[in-house]
Amino acid sequence: MVADEPFSVDLNKPLVFQVGHLGEAYEEWVHQPIVGRDSPRFFANGFMEFLTRTKWWVIPLVWLPVVCWSVSKSVKMGLSPYLAGLIVFLGIITWTLLEYFLHRYLFHIKTKSYWGNTFHYLIHGCHHKHPMDGLRLVFPPAGAALVSLALWNLIDVLTKPFITPALYGGILLGYVMYDVTHYYTHHGKPSKGIILRLKRFHMNHHFRIRDKGFGISSSLWDIVFGTLPPAKAAKA
Incomplete structure (x- = not known):
């Protein structure tokens, strides 16, 4: 009896419902x-x-x-502009931590089941397979709206009513900064400064050391948790 041949993805056909069939081979395939x-x-x-x-x-x-x-709502509810700015800043920092943990522990989860592979490919695997796809570098608003609604409800439970909008606005601002920065690290051509350093780290993450460099908009938490990659970038 001849063993079944390994499944092969046809790149000329819609991909999402193919990748699940790769099984254990998915991890290697998606990172090529x-x-x-x-x-x-x-x-x-x-x-x-x-x-x-x-x-x-x-x-x-x-x-x-x-x-x-969101921020103006908190101010109208009695929060001073100074405190509103402070809470927005706290929200941005909170986002960078969320960004790090989501990228490290959800986006890089190892899967081998059909639906596990399919889910991973949709949320992040596609980005590693086609890192220069400019139309899939940012999170589609339809999906982001569902996540942001859940985030609002969580913040609303944990904070006072006049703080919720400002903190939510800060986290959302952090997200916008992250998505725009992420796009630029792939398609921009910085010549110096922090953005060039972030680009180098992120290109290392894609092409050399995928288990390091999980921060996109900031390398703060990579420093804190010991996952900062070498600064030298591989050529894309």
């Missing part, structure tokens, strides 16, 4: 990047496909007004 700027098709359904593609500028366009509304 295809560096071209093409945007592969995910779904046969046109509407589902549309929801997976997002221009980078949509993120600030959609979410910065929500940030402003």
